[in-house]
Amino acid sequence: MTAETIIQSLASGLLMGLLYGLIAVGLALIFGLMDVVNFAHGEFLMIAMYATFFLFAYFALDPLLSAPIVAAGLFVFGAVVYLLIVRFAVRAKANTGMVQIFSTFGLAVLMRGVAQYFFTPDYRSIPHSYLGGKTISIAGIYLPQPQLVGALIAIAAFAGLYFFIHRTDFGRALEATREDAGAVALVGIDKNKVFALGWGLGAALVGLAGAVMAIFFYVFPDVGASFATIAYVTVALGGFGSVFGAFAGGIVVGLVEAMTTLILPPSLKTVGIYGVYLLVVFVRPRGLFGSI
Amino acid sequence: MDKAFIQRRRRDLILAAFLAAIAAAVPFFVKDVYVQNIMVLTLMYAALSQSWNILSGYCGQISLGHALYFGLGAYTTAILFTKFGVLPWFGMLAGGLISAVIAMALGYPCFRLGGHYFVIATIVIAEITLLLFQNWDFAGAALGIDIPVRRDSWLTFQFTRSKLPYFYFALALACVAWFVTWWLEDSKWGYWWRAVKDNPLAAESLGVDVFNSKMGAAAVSAFLVAIGGSFYAQFVSYIDPESVMGFQFSLLMALPAVLGGIGTLWGPMLGAVILIPLTELTRSYIGGSGRGVDLIVYGGLIIAISLARPQGLVSLFSRKPKPAAQPAREAVAS
Numbered sequence: 001m002t003a004e005t006i007i008q009s010l011a012s013g014l015l016m017g018l019l020y021g022l023i024a025v026g027l028a029l030i031f032g033l034m035d036v037v038n039f040a041h042g043e044f045l046m047i048a049m050y051a052t053f054f055l056f057a058y059f060a061l062d063p064l065l066s067a068p069i070v071a072a073g074l075f076v077f078g079a080v081v082y083l084l085i086v087r088f089a090v091r092a093k094a095n096t097g098m099v100q101i102f103s104t105f106g107l108a109v110l111m112r113g114v115a116q117y118f119f120t121p122d123y124r125s126i127p128h129s130y131l132g133g134k135t136i137s138i139a140g141i142y143l144p145q146p147q148l149v150g151a152l153i154a155i156a157a158f159a160g161l162y163f164f165i166h167r168t169d170f171g172r173a174l175e176a177t178r179e180d181a182g183a184v185a186l187v188g189i190d191k192n193k194v195f196a197l198g199w200g201l202g203a204a205l206v207g208l209a210g211a212v213m214a215i216f217f218y219v220f221p222d223v224g225a226s227f228a229t230i231a232y233v234t235v236a237l238g239g240f241g242s243v244f245g246a247f248a249g250g251i252v253v254g255l256v257e258a259m260t261t262l263i264l265p266p267s268l269k270t271v272g273i274y275g276v277y278l279l280v281v282f283v284r285p286r287g288l289f290g291s292i
Numbered sequence: 293m294d295k296a297f298i299q300r301r302r303r304d305l306i307l308a309a310f311l312a313a314i315a316a317a318v319p320f321f322v323k324d325v326y327v328q329n330i331m332v333l334t335l336m337y338a339a340l341s342q343s344w345n346i347l348s349g350y351c352g353q354i355s356l357g358h359a360l361y362f363g364l365g366a367y368t369t370a371i372l373f374t375k376f377g378v379l380p381w382f383g384m385l386a387g388g389l390i391s392a393v394i395a396m397a398l399g400y401p402c403f404r405l406g407g408h409y410f411v412i413a414t415i416v417i418a419e420i421t422l423l424l425f426q427n428w429d430f431a432g433a434a435l436g437i438d439i440p441v442r443r444d445s446w447l448t449f450q451f452t453r454s455k456l457p458y459f460y461f462a463l464a465l466a467c468v469a470w471f472v473t474w475w476l477e478d479s480k481w482g483y484w485w486r487a488v489k490d491n492p493l494a495a496e497s498l499g500v501d502v503f504n505s506k507m508g509a510a511a512v513s514a515f516l517v518a519i520g521g522s523f524y525a526q527f528v529s530y531i532d533p534e535s536v537m538g539f540q541f542s543l544l545m546a547l548p549a550v551l552g553g554i555g556t557l558w559g560p561m562l563g564a565v566i567l568i569p570l571t572e573l574t575r576s577y578i579g580g581s582g583r584g585v586d587l588i589v590y591g592g593l594i595i596a597i598s599l600a601r602p603q604g605l606v607s608l609f610s611r612k613p614k615p616a617a618q619p620a621r622e623a624v625a626s
Contacts, residue, residue, distance in 0.1 A: 095555075
């Protein structure tokens with residue numbers, strides 16, 4: 001193992017980590033807003049990847065061009081999921097925590113079934129796109145272009161989100177509702193509208209991630225499951241609900257994954273990520289950046 | 293002690309004995325092997341869900357990683373039998389004890405975690421163990437273990453010609469899991485667990501040993517689930533990591549309790565009796581032609597029941613509404 005291979009894999013780990021952050025940030029946003037973990041988050045990613053694939057297959061639209069369309073579509077989808085399911089789940093009179101977990105979990109199972117029914121369990125991939133398969137060499141380090149652009153999109157999305165939350169009226173309403181949903185109602189902000197928009201925004205972010213992922217990853221009905229577990233770990237590492245924490249958690253996860261593949265066989269690469277999760281929460285039960 | 297409460301417990305016990313007797317008689321009338329197979333699975337999942345319910349329902353520590361204990365039970369029995377010639381009955385006991393010890397060893401760091409951090413830790417630990425078993429050559433790695441069939445005997449707990457012995461064992465297991473729950477419900481532990489679930493801080497301040505009551509629930513729960521895993525290994529006689537430790541088992545253990553009524557005595561039984569035949573039937577009737585239909589039915593059912601009946605289907609059978617709120621208001625009024 002030379003210094004070069006270590007730097008090489010750390011660099012690609014960093015890019016992947018930024019993408020993990022982008023996948024996870026929607027989850028963190030929704031959790032921070034209303035203390036609900038969306039257990040269908042992986043399936044949101046899955047339909048975004050399918051949407052990207054079909055936009056390519058039928059309209060020959062490059063994933064980079066379809067990304068905004070997919071994100072907009074997911075925005076609507078997320079808001080609808082809130083209005084049809086989550087809105088009622090948080091109102092449950094008994095076993096509230098359980099109802100939140102299992103209503104979104106049921107949605108995940110349902111979406112997976114629908115994808116299998118309509119799209120078959122086959123693995124699909126986008127054979128040629130503008131970035132697909134290309135690499136770029138920076139100072140002797142080879143970086144895959146899809147991941148590089150994905151990482152740049154992730155950074156831009158985080159910057160945009162930061163600006164949005166701190167500088168716009170809706171962002172302020174979001175922050176205020178997160179602080180105290182009851183008091184917000186008193187000043188005339190419709191809590192349901194804010195929650196629905198929050199779900200839409202969270203879903204749009206994972207939609208953006210899905211469009212990028214579809215460039216270099218297979219699309220199949222269960223694709224969300226593996227990324228979802230990583231997303232939960234990412235969000236938990238960062239401290240649930242912290243948007244910045246998801247960003248940092250993603251980078252940690254990406255680097256740990258890259259280092260694990262240097263040491264362990266590829267079939268064990270997620271063991272490193274899971275191990276680091278356990279290590280972190282055992283020492284800091286509320287994640288790296290969570291408030292104690 | 294409340295008289296109505298004692299009466300209710302006695303009624304539960306009589307009802308259970310009655311239902312068990314009916315269940316035991318069913319194979320005399322139902323000879324179809326396919327249906328018998330579904331009945332075995334239903335009873336097994338009823339037992340598993342009842343055991344899961346002890347930790348996650350009564351004590352409120354939601355585990356989505358119980359496949360770990362199911363797999364440990366299956367693997368302990370299979371490894372001891374194929375590599376060391378130990379009879380499955382001892383393997384079953386060993387698997388149960390190993391799982392209980394591991395549950396407490398894992399509980400030691402995990403029970404300090406709250407809410408979602410705990411749930412994710414259970415998923416992650418089961419997943420790590422699955423990956424390790426897939427790479428553990430002694431235990432057959434990803435290919436798993438084929439349990440050699442000697443001859444039909446209760447000694448080796450193998451039956452190739454009839455499903456009936458498995459049926460009666462599964463029935464016995466379900467009865468044991470139910471009875472343990474029934475017994476614990478009215479013990480010191482049962483009250484502790486419900487206190488821990490409702491409000492751990494208040495429980496602690498009233499002298500409940502929160503940490504140790506979680507450990508107790510985890511040990512009992514893991515022991516019973518591992519027995520179920522041992523049984524499953526004998527029943528299917530071939531195991532590999534994904535087929536006994538996969539995430540779907542964690543889910544299939546939780547769902548009957550969730551549908552039937554979490555933290556209730558009858559919920560897991562009721563849930564399993566509805567859910568398992570429904571899954572098996574949709575899988576075989578529509579599953580072949582339309583892939584994914586079973587998942588659609590499944591997912592739709594979970595959403596519908598968790599939104600419409602958060603207390604679970606068992607609440608449909610309780611005659612009177614919850615009496616808890618009424619006396620409190622009267623007390624304030626007077």
